[in-house]
Amino acid sequence: MSRFRVRGKGRVDAAKPMIFTFDGTPYTALKGDTVASALLAHGVHLMGRSFKYHRPRGAIAAGSEEPNALIGTRRGDGRFEPNTRATVQEVWGGLQTTSQNKFPSLRFDVGAVNDAAYMLFSAGFYYKTFMWPKSFWDRVYEPFIRAAAGLGVAPTEEDPDSYASRYLHCDLLIVGAGPAGIAAALAASATGRSVVLVDENAEIGGTLLSEPDAQIDGTPAWDWLAQSRADLLAAGVKIMPRTTAIGYYHQNMIGMVQKLTDHLTELPADTPRERLWRVRAKQVVLAQGALEKPLVFHGNDRPGVMLAGAAQTYLNRYGVKVGDSPAVVTSHDSAWFAAFDLADAGARVQVIIDTRAQVRADLQEAARARSIPVRLGHTVTATAGRLRVKNLRVNAVSGGHVGAGTWINCDALLMSGGWTPSLHLFSHTKGRLAWDDALTTFLPEHTPEACVIAGAARGLWGVQAALNDGAARAREALDALGATVQAAVYAVAKDRTGTGVSLHELPTDRSASKAKAFVDFQNDVTAKDLRLAVREGMRSIEHVKRYTTNGMATDQGKMSNINGLNIAADALGKPQPQVGLTTFRPPYTPTSFGAFCGYHRGDHFEVLRRTQIDPWAEENGAVFEPVGQWRRARYFPQGNEDMDAAVRRECAATRAGIGMFDASTLGKIEVVGPDAVEFMNRMYTNPWTKLAPGRCRYGLLLGDDGFIRDDGVIGRLDADRFHVTTTTGGAARVMNMMEDYLQTEWPDLEVWLTSTTEQWSTIALNGPNVVKLLAPLVEGVALNEADFPHMSCVECTVAGMPARLFRVSFTGEVGFEINVAAPLGRQLWETLWAAGQPHGITAYGTETMHVLRAEKGYIIVGQDTDGTVTPYDAGMGWAVAKSKPDFVGMRGLARPDLKAANRRHLVGLLTEDHSLLEEGAQIVFDPDQPIPMTMRGHVTSAYATGTTGRPIALGLVEGGHEKLGETVYIPMPDRTIAAKITSSVFFDPDNTRLKI
Amino acid sequence: MLLIHCPYCDDTLPELEFAYAGQAHVVRAPLPATQSDAEWEEFLFIRDNARGPHFERWRHIHGCGRFFNAVRDTVSDRFYTTYKAGAPRPDLASLIGEAP
Numbered sequence A: 001m002s003r004f005r006v007r008g009k010g011r012v013d014a015a016k017p018m019i020f021t022f023d024g025t026p027y028t029a030l031k032g033d034t035v036a037s038a039l040l041a042h043g044v045h046l047m048g049r050s051f052k053y054h055r056p057r058g059a060i061a062a063g064s065e066e067p068n069a070l071i072g073t074r075r076g077d078g079r080f081e082p083n084t085r086a087t088v089q090e091v092w093g094g095l096q097t098t099s100q101n102k103f104p105s106l107r108f109d110v111g112a113v114n115d116a117a118y119m120l121f122s123a124g125f126y127y128k129t130f131m132w133p134k135s136f137w138d139r140v141y142e143p144f145i146r147a148a149a150g151l152g153v154a155p156t157e158e159d160p161d162s163y164a165s166r167y168l169h170c171d172l173l174i175v176g177a178g179p180a181g182i183a184a185a186l187a188a189s190a191t192g193r194s195v196v197l198v199d200e201n202a203e204i205g206g207t208l209l210s211e212p213d214a215q216i217d218g219t220p221a222w223d224w225l226a227q228s229r230a231d232l233l234a235a236g237v238k239i240m241p242r243t244t245a246i247g248y249y250h251q252n253m254i255g256m257v258q259k260l261t262d263h264l265t266e267l268p269a270d271t272p273r274e275r276l277w278r279v280r281a282k283q284v285v286l287a288q289g290a291l292e293k294p295l296v297f298h299g300n301d302r303p304g305v306m307l308a309g310a311a312q313t314y315l316n317r318y319g320v321k322v323g324d325s326p327a328v329v330t331s332h333d334s335a336w337f338a339a340f341d342l343a344d345a346g347a348r349v350q351v352i353i354d355t356r357a358q359v360r361a362d363l364q365e366a367a368r369a370r371s372i373p374v375r376l377g378h379t380v381t382a383t384a385g386r387l388r389v390k391n392l393r394v395n396a397v398s399g400g401h402v403g404a405g406t407w408i409n410c411d412a413l414l415m416s417g418g419w420t421p422s423l424h425l426f427s428h429t430k431g432r433l434a435w436d437d438a439l440t441t442f443l444p445e446h447t448p449e450a451c452v453i454a455g456a457a458r459g460l461w462g463v464q465a466a467l468n469d470g471a472a473r474a475r476e477a478l479d480a481l482g483a484t485v486q487a488a489v490y491a492v493a494k495d496r497t498g499t500g501v502s503l504h505e506l507p508t509d510r511s512a513s514k515a516k517a518f519v520d521f522q523n524d525v526t527a528k529d530l531r532l533a534v535r536e537g538m539r540s541i542e543h544v545k546r547y548t549t550n551g552m553a554t555d556q557g558k559m560s561n562i563n564g565l566n567i568a569a570d571a572l573g574k575p576q577p578q579v580g581l582t583t584f585r586p587p588y589t590p591t592s593f594g595a596f597c598g599y600h601r602g603d604h605f606e607v608l609r610r611t612q613i614d615p616w617a618e619e620n621g622a623v624f625e626p627v628g629q630w631r632r633a634r635y636f637p638q639g640n641e642d643m644d645a646a647v648r649r650e651c652a653a654t655r656a657g658i659g660m661f662d663a664s665t666l667g668k669i670e671v672v673g674p675d676a677v678e679f680m681n682r683m684y685t686n687p688w689t690k691l692a693p694g695r696c697r698y699g700l701l702l703g704d705d706g707f708i709r710d711d712g713v714i715g716r717l718d719a720d721r722f723h724v725t726t727t728t729g730g731a732a733r734v735m736n737m738m739e740d741y742l743q744t745e746w747p748d749l750e751v752w753l754t755s756t757t758e759q760w761s762t763i764a765l766n767g768p769n770v771v772k773l774l775a776p777l778v779e780g781v782a783l784n785e786a787d788f789p790h791m792s793c794v795e796c797t798v799a800g801m802p803a804r805l806f807r808v809s810f811t812g813e814v815g816f817e818i819n820v821a822a823p824l825g826r827q828l829w830e831t832l833w834a835a836g837q838p839h840g841i842t843a844y845g846t847e848t849m850h851v852l853r854a855e856k857g858y859i860i861v862g863q864d865t866d867g868t869v870t871p872y873d874a875g876m877g878w879a880v881a882k883s884k885p886d887f888v889g890m891r892g893l894a895r896p897d898l899k900a901a902n903r904r905h906l907v908g909l910l911t912e913d914h915s916l917l918e919e920g921a922q923i924v925f926d927p928d929q930p931i932p933m934t935m936r937g938h939v940t941s942a943y944a945t946g947t948t949g950r951p952i953a954l955g956l957v958e959g960g961h962e963k964l965g966e967t968v969y970i971p972m973p974d975r976t977i978a979a980k981i982t983s984s985v986f987f988d989p990d991n992t993r994l995k996i
Numbered sequence B: 001m002l003l004i005h006c007p008y009c010d011d012t013l014p015e016l017e018f019a020y021a022g023q024a025h026v027v028r029a030p031l032p033a034t035q036s037d038a039e040w041e042e043f044l045f046i047r048d049n050a051r052g053p054h055f056e057r058w059r060h061i062h063g064c065g066r067f068f069n070a071v072r073d074t075v076s077d078r079f080y081t082t083y084k085a086g087a088p089r090p091d092l093a094s095l096i097g098e099a100p
């Protein structure tokens, strides 16, 4: 039996001992223990070091609000998690835990020098300290900030666990399974509605777990709890322990994370570690209870100083006495009961210090009966003890005057500053709060969601009040669902109700500027910091928060926000409601990335689209690149070729023989209907009326602002049918844009749009030998200049497969694009591959495609254009119809700015020293001007290898079309490159090679 | 996650099925070429920045594919109503009056 374990107390199972380690030391624990309760059972209070000052810290709470006792947990390779709260991590046999923020050891830490340099690290220290001199940034400040940033240490291995994700729909969701939540569930359980009851703890019960002596309708609390749980399960209520409601989203969607394996010694096969639930509930009861407030005084953060309610929980729920000789300081009745429970369990309570001059007579009587000294109207002004509190300084307060201090020994100091309703999820709903002066806290007033608040969460105190309110509020929610119930009325004996006052800071006789009175324990923010922030001009609570970082740690200020507000309001001389409360945001407690990712990791991180020909490319050694959601073959290296060598070979083979390219990813839209040609006239810049069936045309799509959005070759298959192609990445966008105009601007047009991208496999063949390969395979059209000239299309058969054949070129060579039903793609590819062998057929990828098109000055939308380029800027005024009454972008092109001189034009760039330019590099006219230089454009495309024997580039240059032959400069970090402006067509400007 | 009523499907469905499509009732002139620069600027760039009820377009992109109009409160995200494209702009006062 460990030293501080109390026999016969708590819900832990003495018959099931376990061993776990903390910083390498083995400790015993009992089934039901948390790491914190097990360590406290061995008298270990020191559990970590604080974030900024590296001060020794222990557990201050017993639940998920814990700011101090953050540990790392490990379960073998890859299973390490930092920043776990020791107060909620259940112990299992073999669990390894480590403390954080310490070097070299928890008991001796060199970072604690920060504690001595306290003045340096006051509020806003980042803003003030790290400003000067500039040269200190790289060598001093940044390394310091990086070393200090963040809590814990990030895991280094891939997480081997799996995480699940589920939806749930229910009539009534109850968040919090304390007395209010359980009473609400009992009220609803008889209605036949689907009811879900969730609680973040390992078992339901809430306060009842810490109040075993209460009697509910004559039944001891824990018996009542067991019976209620059985009744709820029998009635079909879904009870979900270890499940945290992390966020309340629109229209009653609640996000919940269920922990499934973190408490188990043996990991079950096929069970995810956590499960994220998206719950859509018709009605919600929020019964999240209340959180105890710390008192603010010098030295309130030493290990051994903790919340009185936490001490009561450690004793009654876990059977652990937090000290042999505890002292109590409080401004609320509730701490007196903690003192009584500890005294009854054998602790020698040193003193109960109450800041109030008057306290209920029955409490004083009960203290006297236990021989506990009582000091009313007193304050605590200091504590001492390096790694554990060993004594406290107490002073009388009368008439605002703080008397002389005397020291009292203790091995734990239990504090209570009253209770704050837990309104985090209520706050997520954008609920309105109302300030309650009597309780010195905010209470829920109105929420736009279908939700009610019950119990301590709305300021009620005591088991009986919580039970009855839970039942009554559930009745309201059930009414809204059309289910009528009689709300039960509970009578509770030995209920420990009480009241208190709320103090902002304990009065002290010492200089406030020297006090280390902590408000936010996790971020090391003191009352002094808050006052300093106000003195330095912060007026809004949001500014005070950001300047001091109060409430910005991973506990989101569960303990510190209200104390911080009170102190800031004092300093500002304004009442609290005028200062306002900062907003709570999801998640309620720190949540693993795994839970958010769910199944979306590894291969499932994003959809991967593959063409029918993709397996062939893989088998033939292709190197792939992602394009949109597609993966496309980038090049096909042979032997030891690198990319440059492969691309050089693929380019040459295509210009000399036949290149074959998988173009299946091109977006395709079928535009059909009696008004199809009118629709095309209105969407694209080009004229379509006179385009005969069987012919194609390069189409340019603008936005109504006049800028290029997309392009592609469009074939007119019939009077009322167009085969539209788009860029690979733009397909969905173009389809959406077409639907938008068709549905909302021109609903009178009889046109139907169908996305056909995935219906077709598309193979592009380019090169002087293409006709030799293709002519014997094609039936239905003769491949010659007379019957099938450049920019023709036809429905025919290729190698026996029904096909749409286009004679188009994106390379400057004779080119065809063959579309066959998607599943036939690979068969056609292999047929062409075999038939092409005598003609030197070569497969090429996207990189060669880019080079070949750049040599011809064909643009790639999104690379050579950036959403600010007009057809005229791109040198494609020829694609803009002159006599149409309207098309999308026509009016936009007439805007003054789009007609202005000195717009950036797309031109070719040839470097004088034959060096390769960098895509994105800025262009200047005068290389000798002072920095910052005036930038006149940028490089959009640049390729090292190709047919021309020298690197080529495209770029947007101010007034470029009028500057052909002039030299511009591209300043790079190591040198400045001179380049000559040329035509954007580098190869075969007269298109002689397009002829068969 | 919002629940949105598609007036074409007549069904209330999760936000994941829908895409936002900007302010509603911004009319493109039948012949924009006849518009002045000021009129075209108004159409192209000028949008409300409403705090409160906002007329806006949504598309049931992973459903029926139709564009429709909605009145949504930009503060609470509450949808007052959704209606088919081309239907007249609903009367705001009576809409908000009906809201509890």
Ligand SMILES: [Zn+2]
Pocket: B006, B007, B008, B009, B010, B060, B063, B064, B065, B066
């Ligand atoms: Zn729909």
